[in-house]
Amino acid sequence: MKTTILKSPAKINLTLKVLNYDQILMKHKISSKVYLLKLSDTIIVLKSKNLSIKYYINKKKITVQNDIIKKTIIYFDKKYGTSSKFEISINKIIPIGYGLGGGSSNSASILKFLYNFHNIDNKNFYIDAPNIGSDVLIFKDNYPKVIDGLNKFKKINTKKPRWRKIFLLIPSKKNITKKIFDIYKKNKNTMMTKTFSQNDLVYSSMMFNEEFQNLYNFIKTQKDKFKVNGMSGSGSSIFFTFKSNIAEKSLINDIKSKYPLVRIEKSYYFS
Numbered sequence: 001m002k003t004t005i006l007k008s009p010a011k012i013n014l015t016l017k018v019l020n021y022d023q024i025l026m027k028h029k030i031s032s033k034v035y036l037l038k039l040s041d042t043i044i045v046l047k048s049k050n051l052s053i054k055y056y057i058n059k060k061k062i063t064v065q066n067d068i069i070k071k072t073i074i075y076f077d078k079k080y081g082t083s084s085k086f087e088i089s090i091n092k093i094i095p096i097g098y099g100l101g102g103g104s105s106n107s108a109s110i111l112k113f114l115y116n117f118h119n120i121d122n123k124n125f126y127i128d129a130p131n132i133g134s135d136v137l138i139f140k141d142n143y144p145k146v147i148d149g150l151n152k153f154k155k156i157n158t159k160k161p162r163w164r165k166i167f168l169l170i171p172s173k174k175n176i177t178k179k180i181f182d183i184y185k186k187n188k189n190t191m192m193t194k195t196f197s198q199n200d201l202v203y204s205s206m207m208f209n210e211e212f213q214n215l216y217n218f219i220k221t222q223k224d225k226f227k228v229n230g231m232s233g234s235g236s237s238i239f240f241t242f243k244s245n246i247a248e249k250s251l252i253n254d255i256k257s258k259y260p261l262v263r264i265e266k267s268y269y270f271s
Helices: 068-080 102-117 121-133 134-140 175-188 202-208 210-221 247-257
Strands: 004-022 027-047 053-059 060-064 086-091 147-148 153-155 164-168 225-229 239-243 263-268
Touching: 004 102, 004 134, 004 225, 027 102, 027 134, 060 239, 068 086, 068 121, 102 121, 102 134, 102 164, 102 239, 121 134, 164 247, 175 202, 202 225, 210 225, 210 239, 247 263
Parallel strands: 053 086
Antiparallel strands: 004 027, 027 086, 027 147, 027 263, 053 060, 147 153, 164 239, 164 263, 225 239
16 A cells, blocks of 8 residues: 545634524534635555554654544444554644544544445445544544534535635634533623624633633734635634735734734635
8 A cells, every 4th residue: 555645624613603502412403504614634654564553743753632534443443344554643723622623524534444445335434424523524624614502504505705814813722612501501601602603602702711822812803804704613723814915914913912822823715
């Protein structure tokens, strides 16, 4: 087997509405419009005598809790009776823990690779992906989608969005998804949770993460410069696209000056 290189894209939630809590699955149901970005992790796969999974950021090895790639392979081998022994290296470009779906995307990339390697029908993806993680199904392909509930989605048959280039702001402090949903659950009937139409979890993120709160409030004051803007997933990443190149240059410089610890990423949607 030759070296296989997989690209694993990020996602953003253009909208996110929390519907209700599923007592059986113990997860919140959401409705969300999702786009995938060209910002991607790179996964390198080599056949090996043993399973080895290593993660890197800027060529430096890191430790990842709750390794979803390992979980994916264990699930796959148990279900299909296969033996998947690979040396897998993941170069993490997508910020970890910021609502951009990097882990779920990694899982989807490996799952599709395993179908191909073991000659198993990839139509099983629709069944297997939800059993591994609630967001894995999003990464079946690069089309924009609307998620409706748990493990249900439909492709958006629409013209290309009004934007192509998109900026991501990555605060130095991450959000913790469980805590964000816990805060939402406690405050969901307040007026504040309903004032942010783009993402129901924004207020929870502001309560949990002061750095995010300051950054988000600043971005709100600049909203006349954007075509679209908002928070992705449970945060704490913020995305926006500009109406003009002049507005882009001045505001990016302003953000760098006001918030030196905030990482700025530029990407594009899949066209």
